[in-house]
Amino acid sequence: MTGTTRILPVRTGSSRSARAEALDCILEESTTVSITKFARWKIFWRSPIGLAWMGLILSLAATLIGLQMLLTSTKSNDSSLLGMDLEAQRDYWLSTYQHLQSQNATTMLIPESPQWQALQWLVTADPLAPLQGERLVQRYALACLYFHWDGWLFSTAAAGWMDLVQQAAVSSDGMVTVVAPSEGEPVTTRSRVPLHECQWLGVTCNDQDQVVGLDFQSASFVLAGMVPTELGLLSHLTVLDCAGKSLVGTFSVALPQLQHLNLKGNRLNVFQETWGAWTNLETVNLAENRFEGTLPGSTLAQWTKLRHFDIHTMPVAGNFWQDVVPHWPLIEHIDISLTELSGTIPEVTADGPLSRLKSLYASNTPLKGTLPASLTAATGLIALQLNDITGLTPSSLPSEIGKWTKLETWGLTSPTALMGSLPTEIGLMTSLRELNVYSNRGLNGTLPTELGHLKELQILKVCYTDLSGTVPDEIGTLKKLKDVQFHQTNLVGTVPLGLCSGSLNVLAADCATLSEGIAPQMKCPLGCCDCYV
Template identity: 25%
Template sequence: MEATTFIISVALSALLHHSLALRPNLDNSTDQNALLSFKFHVTSDPIGVLDTWNQNSSICTWHGVLCSSTKNRVTGLTLANMTLTAAMSPYITNLSFLRVLDLKDNNYHGTIPVEIGKLRRLETLILASNNIDGMIPSSLSGCSRLKVIDLSENHLEGTIPSELGNLLILQDLSFAKNNLTGLIPSSLGNLSFLRTLGLKSNYLHGPIPVELGRLNTLLQLHIGDNHVSGEVPSSIFNLSSLIFMIFAKNELSGHLPSNLFTALPSLTNLLLGSNLFQGNIPTSFPNATNLLRVDFSNNQYSGLVPSLWNLHNLSFLNFEINQLVSEGEHGLHFITSLTNLTFLQVFSVASNHFTGMFPSSIANLSGQLTMLVMGGNHFEGNIPEGIGNLGSLTQLSLESNSLSGKIPSTIVNLQNLFLDFNFLSGSIPKSLGNLSQLYEMGLSRNNFTGTIPSRLSNCQHLQFLDLSMNGLIGKIPK
C-alpha cells in the first residue's frame, strides 16, 4: 500500500510540474519597472492621470495601460490628450509585448529613443502634437509589424530615413508639420499597403519620386507646403484610388493631363495652389462629380474655364491669381453653371483676365455662399440687386474692375466689403449701417457723391473704412 501511495505521489508531482511548465509566464515585473521609469520622467501631470500608477495595484489596472488576457503583459499604452509634460523615456522600449503606443497631444519633449527598434511587436506609434525634436531614428525599420506611424506636429529635423521603406505592411504614415529636410525617399514606393502619406508643412525639396506611383492603395497624398519641385510624375495620375491630392505651396511645374479627373475618379480634394503649373484647366474637370474642394490658385493657368454643371458636391472653388480669360460669347458661362452647385461656400476668380458684363446669374448662386471674390479683373456693368439673395455671404470683393451703377441696398450680413477702384456712383446706401458684423469696408476711388451716412456708426465692429477719392461730404462716423 505504501509503495502504491508513493508511486501515485510521484506521478501527481510530475503531472503538477508538467502543468506548471505549460502555464504562461505571468511575471510582468519588467513591464512594471519600465512603466515606473516612464512615470519618473513625467514632470507635470495636472489632472493626476498617473495617480493610479503605484506598486500596490496591478499594472493592468493603471490608467492608459492595456494588457493581454493570457500573459498579463503590457500590450498598449494610450495616454493621448492628458496634458502630460515629460521627456521621452528610453525605458518604454523594455515593454517587449507593446503593440500600441499613443501619446498624442501632450507635452513630450526630447528625442525618440533609438532603442525603439526593439519593439518588434509594435503596430501603432502615435506621438503627434508634442514637442519632440531630433531625428527620426532609422531603427524604426526594425518594428516590422508597424501599420500606423504618426509623428506629425513636432519639431523633428533631418531627413526621412530610407529604411522606412522596409515596413512592408505600413498603412498610414504622417510626418506633417515638422522641420524635416532632404528628399522624399523613393523607397516609400515599396509600401504597397499604404493608404495615407502625410508630409505637408516641412522643408522637403527635390522631385516627387516616380516610385510613389506604385502605391495602388493610396487614398491620401499630402505634400503641401514644402519646396518640392519639378513635374508631377505621370505615374501619380494612375493612382485611381486617390481621394486627397494636396500639392499646394510648392514649386511644382508643368501641365496637368487633360484626363486628370477621369484617371482619378475618386478625388474629393485637389489642392494645387501656389505652384508653377501652366496650361489649360483639364477638359475632364466637368466630370469630377465627387469633388468637394478645388484650388488652382496662384499658378500660370490660361485659357477658358469649362462649364461645371455636374459638380454638385463642390463647396470650395478657387481660380484666383492666374491668366484665365473669358473670350467669346460663352466665356463666362462657367459662372452661370455654378448656380447648379447648391453646396458652394467659397468662390474666387480674383486677379485673372476676365472681361465682359458682370454676370447677373451671381444672384442665383448657392444660399450657402460665404465668400465671393472677383476683384482684379475687367468686369463691367452693375452689381445685381439680387445679390441680396446670398444671405450667408460674409465677404464680397469686387475691387479693381470697371463696375458702374449703385451699391445694391439689398446687401445683408457682410463682414468684409471691397469695391475700391471701380466706377460706382450715387450715394452710399444707409442700409450699410445695418451691417452689424461689418469689419472692413473699402469704397475708395469711385464716383460716390452725397453725404457719408451717419448710420455707419452703428457698425460697432468696423476696424477699417476707406472712402477716399470720391465726391463724398461729411465726416466719417466714429
C-alpha cells in the same frame, strides 16, 4: 630553453669575471623572451578571438557587478515577487537579465539609466512578476519608455504606468490617490489603477495581449528627447501616435509591422534609410518636423501599401512626383504643401497611382508641367489645392471635370496654371463648396450659368482673371455663399440682386468710380459690395 643544456661563453682577457658575463647573457635572453611573449599576448588581445574573449569577460563582470548593485539597492524592498524566497528571487533576476540581453537590451547595467530603472522595477516592484518570454519583453519595453521620458505626467485618473501600478499593488483596496492638474487647484481623486499593461492609458492590445497600438497624443504624456530603441522590442506594434510632442534627432527604431505612424509636430530632423523596411505602412504623418535635405525617394518607394502621406511645412526637396508617387498604387491622400518637392504630376490611368486619390495639397511647391487632364480619372477626389504655384505651364480645363462630383474644395491660384474658359460641365460638380481660381490671368471667357447648380457653394473667387461678360443671375440663387470676389476682372454689368439680399460676409466687385464722368465697370445694388478700382 627546456630540455637543452646551455653553454655560457667565457671571455678571456676581460676585466669582468666569467660569472658576471654569464649573468649578463641570461638577463639579455630573459628580457628578449619576455618581450616576445608580451608582443604575442598583445597581438592575441587585438585579434577577433581575443576581443571576443575580452568582451565575454567584461560582460560577465558587468553582469555580476550590476546584479549585485540591484540586490544591494533593493534588498529592503520585497513587496513584489510574493511567495519567492531569496534564492528564487535571485534566479528570477538573473534569468530576466539574460532573457532581455538576448533581445539586444544592452545598457541595462548602466546605473540609473532608463534600462536600469526598467529592469529594477521588473525584478523588485512589478506586482505581476514573475513573467517570462514575450510578455516579459513587452512589459520591459513599456517600462523603458516610461523611465526614458522621465515618468510622464498624468492628467487623468485612468492612467496607470509604473509608479501608480506599484502604489495600487500595495494598497489594501487597489485604490490610489491621483492628482490631476487643472486650471484652478489640482483635483485629487481616488481611483482604481489597472495592473495589466494592456489596460494602461494609451496602450492597445490584441486578443493575445500583445501591444499593437500606442497613442501618446493625450496631454497626459509629456514626451521629449530621443526615441528609445527599446520601442522596437514591441514587435507587434502596428499603430504609433506621438503627434505634438518634443521628440528630437532621429527615429531609427525597427518596427516591421507598423501600419500607422503619426509624428506630426515634433523636432525630428534626419530621414533614416532603415525606414524602407516599414513595408506595411498605410498612413504616415511627418508634417511640421525639422527634416531637411533630399527626400530619400528609394526608401519611400518601398511603402507600396501607403494610402496617406503628409509632410507639409518642411524644407525637404527631391523629385517627388517621378521618384516616389509611381510606387504608391493605393495612395489616397497627399499633402506636400510648403515643401521643395518638385516634379510633374504624372498621367493617371485606371487603377494606377493617383486613380484612388481623394485629396491633394501641394500649394507653395515647385510643381512643374501642366495639370494633366487624366487627373479627372480620380473620380473620388474631394479636395484639390494647388495654390501659389509659379512653375506650371498653362492648360485648359477639360470637360471631364464634370466627373469630380465628390469634389468639395478646389483651389488653383497659380498665375500660369489655366487658360481658356470654365467649361459648362462645372455645373455637375454639385458637392463643390469652394471654387478658387484667383490670379489665373489666362482664364477668360464668361462665367457659365451652370454655376447656379452648385447649391453647396460657399466660396467663389474668380478675381484677378480675364473673365468677361456679366455675372449670371443664377449665381444670385446660391443661398450658402459667404465669400464672393469678382474684382480685378473684365466682368461688367450689375451684381445679381440675390447676392445683396443674402448673408454674404464678403462681396467684392469693380464698382468704384474711376474718375468724374466715367461710370464704374460694375454696378452694385443697395451698395452691398466692397468696391475696387
